[in-house]
Amino acid sequence: MGKKILYVEDDETLAFLTTDNLEHHYEVVHCNNGKKGFETFCTQAFDLVILDIMLPDMDGFQIAENIRKKNQEIPIIFLSAKTLKEDRIKGLKLGADDYLIKPYSIEELILKIEVFLQRSQKTTDKISIKNYSFGSFLFEPENYLVKNQHIKITLTEREAQLLKLFLDHPNMVLKREKILMELWGSDDYFLGRSLDVFISRLRKIIKEEPALAIENIPRVGFKWVVEEK
Structure with missing residues (x-):
């Protein structure tokens, strides 16, 4: 069909x-x-x-x-x-x-x-996609859901893809171009502006997690920082 x-x-x-x-x-x-x-x-x-x-x-x-x-x-x-x-x-x-x-x-x-x-x-x-743990949160990519014992947050599809990309590459610098190509298949300027919005929302989610951060790498991209315990 x-x-x-x-x-x-x-x-x-x-x-x-x-x-x-x-x-x-x-x-x-x-x-x-x-x-x-x-x-x-x-x-x-x-x-x-x-x-x-x-x-x-x-x-x-x-x-x-x-x-x-x-x-x-x-x-x-x-x-x-x-x-x-x-x-x-x-x-x-x-x-x-x-x-x-x-x-x-x-x-x-x-x-x-x-x-x-x-x-x-x-x-x-995709038959099944693994869930992720970070900080106090559990992330369910299939449901676009981030939750812990206090809150549940439903992400947009792009936000969920971005979070999964970060979680798959902890403490690694990801170039803006790579992120945009992974999420949209294009590194268009306007998509880059949307990426910044998504980064901002993810930062709000993890702001109470001292061991986690999304670091700006000037003129390069971003790094999902996970401090060793």
């Missing part, structure tokens, strides 16, 4: 052209307004979501935020004429996997779709 994509776009001409091209490769369900798009997401099963930002009834940011409350794993790609870096950063913070600026090429869109579908499939194919 082919992969099923939800595509939410109110520009009729663009929607027709994009849908017509994508349907050569995938099953595509198109919605022309935000409210209908989110309702459709809630009633059908999809493998990937493509969202415009400027939409009637509910904008793409709102849809993405609501989708992430229901599903942390499904890939989300924004397609938008909005070129401000703040908009790109906002989209990525909400849990989007990528952000393409209009006009975009169908070839590039399909390439990105394939990358995220393959990555999603690899995650699904």
